[in-house]
Amino acid sequence: MWHDLAGFVFNLDLLNNYGMRLLQGLRITAEVVAISSVLGFLLSYPLACARMSDNPLFSAPALAYVTFFRGTPLLCQLYLVYYGAGEVRPFLTSIGVWWFFRDAFYCCIFAFTLNTAAYQGEIIRGAIAAVPKEQVAAAQALGLSRYRIARHVVLPQAMLVALRPLGNELISIIKASALAAIVTLLDLMGQTRFVFARTFDFSIYLYAALIYLAITEAISRLWNWMERGLSRHLVVTAPPVAAVITPVMRNTVENRGYVGQARA
Amino acid sequence: MGWFDLLFGPDGWTPLLLKGALITVALAVNTVPFGFGGGLVLALLKLSRNRPLRIACDAYTTFFRGIPDLLALFIVYFGLQSLLNKLGQITGEAWRIELNAFVAGVIALSVVVAAYSSEVWLASLKSVPPGQSEAAKSLGLDARRVFLLVVLPQLGRVALPGLGNIWTILVKDTSLISTLAVMDLLRAASEASRATTRPLLFYSAAAAIYLLFSILSGGAQSYLERRANQGYA
Amino acid sequence: MKSAKFLAFVGLAACLASATASAKEWKTVRFGTDATYAPFESVNPKGDIVGFEVDYGNALCARMKVTCVWQNQDWDGVVPALLSSKFDVIFSSMNITAERAKRILFSDMYYATAPIFATQAAIKSDDVTPAALAGKAIGAQSSTVFANYIDQRYKASEIKLYPGGDEPFIDLASGRLDYVIGDILVAQKFIEKNPGCCRIVTELKRTPDTFGPGVGAAFRPEDTDLKDMFNKAIAELDADGTYKKIEAQYFKTDIRGK
Incomplete structure (x- = not known):
């Protein structure tokens, strides 16, 4: 009986025949995630600054942007980009960007980048807000320029606070990237669906799950290690358990959105 | 046809979108007791003295938090059913449990939400000082009473922000069920846009409804948090 | 106490599912279809699944004296969903091929198009x-x-x-x-x-190895009784002209095939 059940859950022949396909898919997943999370990171700081600006001309659109991209499912955003672009092709062609939206790969990168920028922007904003105001005041009193205050006083501390939530966001975007399969991209999930459609063998989903799991676990461990290394100078080093639970315990609006790693 | 007729005309798609929105809400609401309840059970088991049990629960959480939600839903949606059937075959039992798409969707979402929420529950369980349980025990309360009367009432306040987070994730996660079969809000928008070839209009409409949900949830959450924290500040 | 709680949880979940015995009289037949395939099956603004195969399937049910229930199902998942009892028959323009016949049972062909x-x-x-x-x-x-x-x-x-x-x-x-x-x-x-x-x-020519002879309804391998019921009803609807009547509402050409 147990042998039967094991054979049902894991089928090694399957891996033999289709393992290469999974690896090809993994490459696409890695490309999509790497490009969109880096681009999203680049967008996040300007976005956070706009959000914190006293000028409503900057802060209002930034708030709308963040609210939209965090308040609607990523799948819906992806459909909007992919099928929406198809609908307005004449316009996109006339401004010379249709080649970009024609490609499912670029559509995914576009949608994921805009989405993760919203999440990362809020993380950066929360992290900057966590730096005590007195420090900025003190730096101003010392006559430091705005750039130097940002570069040498605020950001180093803020990035340390942002490190863990940014790691969670990276894991989140890796998981979310599986949606690319729905708009024909043969990423890891896409290849998995392809093999399943061909074989109806359920094990392929479990293999894919193990690959995703290995990646997200590796990143989560890497982040723990980085955090330990970077926060060594702090007097109170948080024990690992507390590090996991602190975002949950902080009952502030800024920190909302860090805890869960998933988005739809 | 103009966009107004497509939405609100006699053959407009608004009724289907609204029906879909209702399904979305129903999926999310029905997931809450099982997802959050399951998460609490998981958290309690993680604190138990039984080591294999603890490891199993940790493995469960790691697995479902570490893989794409879409993949988790597929695994539960198809795998759970096949596994049940297979077990039925192997054990020679003549029973067959049938899950309709909505119920299967709720179970799949609950499995994922339980994994997410168990971490929140665990953190809030640890926030209750052990001295309180000890004091209650020394007053002669049994373990069940200690949990129900002393620990549980305090969990809600601490867990609220985290659970609220998971709720907003859950509402958005329901859209993944649309890729299986269930006629939720996103699926309704897909149907409308494929029938009319006007995806921008209908996906925007769906996005607007999701946005409304998340703004309402956010408002409700801060209200609940304010109430729960009265007398704590 | 904790395990009792866990059991209660599992029990609650099981209550949601309806357990049924496997051998049964067919009173209700659940049709699974991928309604992204107009004019054969698609969703209308009311959310109903409509199209040629829906009308034809309903006519088959009327003939078999069973109640039809239609369920939407994404095409990629249509076979797993059938095998895992999410519905009883795939009625969704599924071409009869030898490869598929290894896993599922086909009725007689009821239409063939190019x-x-x-x-x-x-x-x-x-x-x-x-x-x-x-x-x-x-x-x-x-x-x-x-x-x-x-x-x-x-x-x-x-x-x-x-x-x-x-x-x-x-x-x-x-x-x-x-x-x-x-x-x-x-x-x-x-x-x-x-x-x-x-x-x-x-x-393209319907090469038998790739496309097969045409479209049939598909069942779980053990439901041979259901397949026989369908085949009988398909033959009867051909004989009494019902097929022709439904076909004429949708198509100008004859799609019945032979």
């Missing part, structure tokens, strides 16, 4: 040999006989597979795809709704 290649209106060439389509983007619905056909023969083309039946046509109209392979009547319906977007290039 597979086609469609292309953008601007592409004038009628050559659809693998050599001519090398480097071109070809779309099809995934897990279909059409997808298998191009996957086997068009190795040098860029193949894109879509979850829904009409999504390849939508992407053909938007210009993402150069060619789509699919069903002739589905293509005609799409072009009728989107005039000028695209054109049908050529009909």
Whole structure:
């Protein structure tokens, strides 16, 4: 009986025949995630600054942007980009960007980048807000320029606070990237669906799950290690358990959105 | 046809979108007791003295938090059913449990939400000082009473922000069920846009409804948090 | 105490599921269909599944004196869903092939239409040999006989597979795809709704190994009694002219096949 059940859950022949396909898919997943999370990171700081600006001309659109991209499912955003672009092709062609939206790969990168920028922007904003105001005041009193205050006083501390939530966001975007399969991209999930459609063998989903799991676990461990290394100078080093639970315990609006790693 | 007729005309798609929105809400609401309840059970088991049990629960959480939600839903949606059937075959039992798409969707979402929420529950369980349980025990309360009367009432306040987070994730996660079969809000928008070839209009409409949900949830959450924290500040 | 709680939770979950005995009289038959395939099956603004196969399936049910329930199911998951009892029959333009017959049971064929290649209106060439389509983007619905056909023969083309039946046509109209392979009547319906977007290039022969003889209803292997009921009803609806009547409401040509 147990042998039967094991054979049902894991089928090694399957891996033999289709393992290469999974690896090809993994490459696409890695490309999509790497490009969109880096681009999203680049967008996040300007976005956070706009959000914190006293000028409503900057802060209002930034708030709308963040609210939209965090308040609607990523799948819906992806459909909007992919099928929406198809609908307005004449316009996109006339401004010379249709080649970009024609490609499912670029559509995914576009949608994921805009989405993760919203999440990362809020993380950066929360992290900057966590730096005590007195420090900025003190730096101003010392006559430091705005750039130097940002570069040498605020950001180093803020990035340390942002490190863990940014790691969670990276894991989140890796998981979310599986949606690319729905708009024909043969990423890891896409290849998995392809093999399943061909074989109806359920094990392929479990293999894919193990690959995703290995990646997200590796990143989560890497982040723990980085955090330990970077926060060594702090007097109170948080024990690992507390590090996991602190975002949950902080009952502030800024920190909302860090805890869960998933988005739809 | 103009966009107004497509939405609100006699053959407009608004009724289907609204029906879909209702399904979305129903999926999310029905997931809450099982997802959050399951998460609490998981958290309690993680604190138990039984080591294999603890490891199993940790493995469960790691697995479902570490893989794409879409993949988790597929695994539960198809795998759970096949596994049940297979077990039925192997054990020679003549029973067959049938899950309709909505119920299967709720179970799949609950499995994922339980994994997410168990971490929140665990953190809030640890926030209750052990001295309180000890004091209650020394007053002669049994373990069940200690949990129900002393620990549980305090969990809600601490867990609220985290659970609220998971709720907003859950509402958005329901859209993944649309890729299986269930006629939720996103699926309704897909149907409308494929029938009319006007995806921008209908996906925007769906996005607007999701946005409304998340703004309402956010408002409700801060209200609940304010109430729960009265007398704590 | 904790395990009791856990059991209660499992019990609660099980209450949601309805347990049924496996051997039964068929009073209700649950139809699974992928309603992205107008004019055979699609969703109308009320949310109902409508189309030729729905009308025909309902007529079969009336003849078999059973209640029909229609369920939407994504095509990629249609066979697993059948096998895992999410419904009792696939009634969704499923072509009868030897490969599929290894896992599921087919009724007699109830319609047969031609597979086609469609292309953008601007592409004038009628050559659809693998050599001519090398480097071109070809779309099809995934897990279909059409997808298998191009996957086997068009190795040098860029193949894109879509979850829904009409999504390849939508992407053909938007210009993402150069060619789509699919069903002739589905293509005609799409072009009728989107005039000028695209054109049908050529009909393909129904090669038995890839496309099979035509479309049938599919059942779980153990439900031979249900299959026999369907075959009897299919024959009866042919004989009394009901098939012809329903067909005439949707199509100008005869799709019955033989």
